[in-house]
Amino acid sequence: MKLETLKAVQAARESRRAVVLVKRIADGAEALVYGESVDGELASAPDVLAAARAALASGRSDTVETSAGKVFLHAFVPARRLIVVGAVHIAQALVPMAAMTGFDVVVIDPRRAFAADHRFPNVTVVQEWPDEAMERLKPDATTAVVTLTHDPKLDDPALEVALKSDAYYVGSLGSRRTHEKRKARLTEVGISEAQFARIHGPVGLNIGAKSPAEIAISILAEIIQTHAASGQPAERPAKAA
Amino acid sequence: MTATSEDILGTAAAWKGQGRGVALATVTLTWGSSPRPVGSQLVVDQDGHMMGSVSGGCIEGAVVREAVAAIKDGKPRLLDFGVTDEQAWDVGLACGGKVQVFVERVG
Numbered sequence: 292m293k294l295e296t297l298k299a300v301q302a303a304r305e306s307r308r309a310v311v312l313v314k315r316i317a318d319g320a321e322a323l324v325y326g327e328s329v330d331g332e333l334a335s336a337p338d339v340l341a342a343a344r345a346a347l348a349s350g351r352s353d354t355v356e357t358s359a360g361k362v363f364l365h366a367f368v369p370a371r372r373l374i375v376v377g378a379v380h381i382a383q384a385l386v387p388m389a390a391m392t393g394f395d396v397v398v399i400d401p402r403r404a405f406a407a408d409h410r411f412p413n414v415t416v417v418q419e420w421p422d423e424a425m426e427r428l429k430p431d432a433t434t435a436v437v438t439l440t441h442d443p444k445l446d447d448p449a450l451e452v453a454l455k456s457d458a459y460y461v462g463s464l465g466s467r468r469t470h471e472k473r474k475a476r477l478t479e480v481g482i483s484e485a486q487f488a489r490i491h492g493p494v495g496l497n498i499g500a501k502s503p504a505e506i507a508i509s510i511l512a513e514i515i516q517t518h519a520a521s522g523q524p525a526e527r528p529a530k531a532a
Numbered sequence: 533m534t535a536t537s538e539d540i541l542g543t544a545a546a547w548k549g550q551g552r553g554v555a556l557a558t559v560t561l562t563w564g565s566s567p568r569p570v571g572s573q574l575v576v577d578q579d580g581h582m583m584g585s586v587s588g589g590c591i592e593g594a595v596v597r598e599a600v601a602a603i604k605d606g607k608p609r610l611l612d613f614g615v616t617d618e619q620a621w622d623v624g625l626a627c628g629g630k631v632q633v634f635v636e637r638v639g
Contacts, residue, residue, distance in 0.1 A: 292556055292636055292637075292638050292639075293638075293639065294545070294548060294638060294639040297541055297544060297545055297548075297638060298545060300541060301541050301542060301545060304541075314634070316560070316608075316610055316634060318608070319608040319636050351570075352560075352569075352570045352571035353570060354560045354561045354570075354632070363558070363560045363634060365558065365571055366571065
């Protein structure tokens with residue numbers, strides 16, 4: 292693999308741009324296929340290009356026979372995103388675990404003491420009001436959102452944006468009673484019954500979690516479960532041996 | 533992109549930047565219950581240091597040997613592993629799956 296090719300793939304991943312690396316098995320010849328552009332002689336054959344575009348759309352890597360020989364199509368699609376509202380103790384456990392699992396993680400908290408960088412090394416911490424930050428981040432179908440502040444004036448506006456988005460998972464920390472009160476408040480601002488029903492609350496799989504780290508595990512497990520059930524290709528591991 | 537232990541290409545670039553000889557191994561095909569999906573990667577340097585995986589750990593030893601050889605001679609290689617492989621006792625997949633791994637030098 293040429294170093295330039297490797298760097299181009301890395302640049303695409305860093306800017307959350309999907310790319311397919313086309314590689315001929317016989318001699319290692321390479322091409323890069325993006326949504327709108329192509330870089331490399333190998334992808335000039337129409338059948339190679341068509342196969343690469345299919346891999347780009349599905350996010351699945353595969354080996355295929357083409358007019359240019361046997362090629363491996365290596366699909367690099369943007370990592371799943373996790374938006375965490377509330378730079379709280381549970382977030383301190385959840386964020387590194389989610390990063391290790393392959394999520395791009397963003398933490399939102401307008402409160403300076405919570406959002407302090409030293410609490411979340413190597414992670415983007417956005418010190419803004421959740422609704423403004425959420426509007427800017429635009430949760431899409433590869434995004435999970437979880438609110439952890441326990442404070443309606445921070446959680447509710449974030450939930451409003453999340454419930455109107457394509458986010459595949461929306462979770463919110465709080466007891467059943469808290470969740471009922473949340474329902475009343477969100478209904479008042481126009482969230483429908485069906486929209487509200489998308490919230491996983493109480494959040495996380497019921498594994499009897501008590502400590503912040505245990506609760507983080509239950510939340511991450513529920514996000515992974517929801518993602519797998521949604522049938523998205525990105526980073527879905529094969530069945531264990 | 534968050535820096536994670538799974539950033540194999542990032543590791544490859546970093547090792548290359550340190551002047552090390554580097555090879556990448558990539559799962560290109562799988563049959564049956566193989567442990568790692570197509571596209572999974574392992575990065576190897578000239579001394580056999582590795583990061584990532586192309587299996588549950590059963591074939592990495594053999595892949596690292598081939599990767600070190602690829603760093604030396606610059607030739608890409610396509611490796612087949614499976615229970616029917618003649619080296620089955622060395623590197624066969626305990627799960628009964630089969631994998632094909634492409635190994636090539638970086639740079």
